[in-house]
Amino acid sequence: MIRGVRGATTVKHNEQNEIIAESHKLLKDIIKYNQIEADDVASVYFTVTEDLNDTFPAKSLRKIEGWTYVPVMCMREIPVPGSLQKCIRVMVTICTDKAQKDIHHIYHNDAVQLRPDLKS
Template structure:
């Protein structure tokens, strides 16, 4: 079965190191919480709000051993008025036997307000 695993985080500043590090922390938790192996991943998509442009969050994926060949892309989030600022979102599409209701979507920092119904 192919499932989507979501996650989001925020940063305080539009700075390369913070964007990459927060993205890395988010990915690490998404991977660990859902027992994801790189060989089972179809693709990874990141979006960032328009106030973030100092780094590609996809660079964080390359810091993880064994993830060199996983396809990854970055895109800009739709600039909806009043939406959460300095936000990085990720969607990992993965082959898994975990049921949809048991997928662990991960939300860090101020992004927790995006899905208060989900615990992370």
Template sequence: MIRGIRGATTVEANQPDEILNETAKLVLEIAKENTLQPEDIVSVLISTTPDINTAFPAKAVRTLEGWQYVPTMCMHEMNVPGALPLCIRVLMHVNSDVNQKDVQHVYLNGAVVLRPDLVK
């Protein structure tokens, strides 16, 4: 069965190294919290707020050891007034037998305000 796992993080600045590092941390934390291997992952969709444009976050995923064959795609979020700035969101589709209520969604840095009900 395919499950969707959500996550988000923020960066301090629109800098390539920070975007790539924080994306990698987020994706690895989602995998760790859900006991996933790259082979379990169907695809990863990554969106950024429009104020992030100096690097493709998908590059961070493709460069992780064992993740080079995981289909990954980037896009921008809607530009909604008052939205959390400098935010990177992830939707990971995975093969899993875990019940939907037991999926561990991961929110890091300033993104914890997006879903406080899901933050440990």
């Protein structure tokens, strides 16, 4: 079965190193808490708010050993007035036998406010 694993984080600055570092931390926790192997990943999608354009957060995935062939793509979030700024969201689609309730969605930094019901 295919399941989606969600996550999000924020950065303080529109700066390449910070965007990649925070995206990397987020991915590492998603992988760890869901025991994900690269071969079980169908795809990874990142979105960023319109105030982040210094780099692609997908570059963070390439820093993870064994994830070279995982398909990854970046897109821009819908600019909803009043929404969380400097936010990076990710959807990792995996092949798994886990039930939906057993998936651990991960939220870091100011992004915890997006899903307070899913505290990690």
